[in-house]
Amino acid sequence: MISPKEEKTFVLIKPDGVRKGLIGEIIKRMEQRDLKIVALEMFQPSKAEMDKHYPKDEKWLTRIGEKTSATYSKYDRDVRQDFGTNDLLKIGKTVRAWLIDFMVSAPMVKMVVQGVHAVDMVRKIVGPTMPYMAEMGTIRGDFSADSAISANTEHRAVFNLVHASETPEEAKHEINHWFGKKTVFKYKRFGIDE
Numbered sequence: 001m002i003s004p005k006e007e008k009t010f011v012l013i014k015p016d017g018v019r020k021g022l023i024g025e026i027i028k029r030m031e032q033r034d035l036k037i038v039a040l041e042m043f044q045p046s047k048a049e050m051d052k053h054y055p056k057d058e059k060w061l062t063r064i065g066e067k068t069s070a071t072y073s074k075y076d077r078d079v080r081q082d083f084g085t086n087d088l089l090k091i092g093k094t095v096r097a098w099l100i101d102f103m104v105s106a107p108m109v110k111m112v113v114q115g116v117h118a119v120d121m122v123r124k125i126v127g128p129t130m131p132y133m134a135e136m137g138t139i140r141g142d143f144s145a146d147s148a149i150s151a152n153t154e155h156r157a158v159f160n161l162v163h164a165s166e167t168p169e170e171a172k173h174e175i176n177h178w179f180g181k182k183t184v185f186k187y188k189r190f191g192i193d194e
Contacts, residue, residue, distance in 0.1 A: 045104055130158065
């Protein structure tokens with residue numbers, strides 16, 4: 001079992017984060033929390049790469065459909081108006097397609113972040129998936145105000161600046177998918193690893 005200090009997670013600065021000029025700010029916030037960037041690259045993803053990044057299984061897609069339907073119910077809106085169906089699987093597939101289209105719309109920055117409980121720490125720094133619910137002081141809370149309803153009525157993905165792995169298992173899969181055999185560096189941070 002690895003030390004909590006050696007846990008790694010995967011982070012993508014999405015097209016909206018790149019276009020808003022937040023690359024440095026996002027990295028700075030992670031480094032301020034004693035996390036270290038051990039791999040970093042700007043790139044333009046293909047649709048095929050993004051297709052492999054997001055799950056395709058029915059359980060995941062249905063969960064996305066359930067979340068979308070619940071959001072519509074919360075705001076007393078008819079999901080059929082924007083999706084043409086109540087079928088949760090179909091809704092999930094539509095949202096996934098919008099997400100992939102958005103993710104290939106501009107360059108992104110991919111990175112591996114390492115440190116104490118890196119997965120949970122990065123998720124805390126980034127804030128909840130829906131920016132309008134994110135606390136001030138988080139990346140999403142400070143730099144975005146988008147919501148699922150806004151995105152769905154405009155037939156697009158939520159603009160939430162960053163993707164961060166949800167679990168250590170997801171992080172391992174995403175690091176392997178996006179970095180493969182590329183070098184993930186090992187180094188000591190002054191005052192942190194010494």
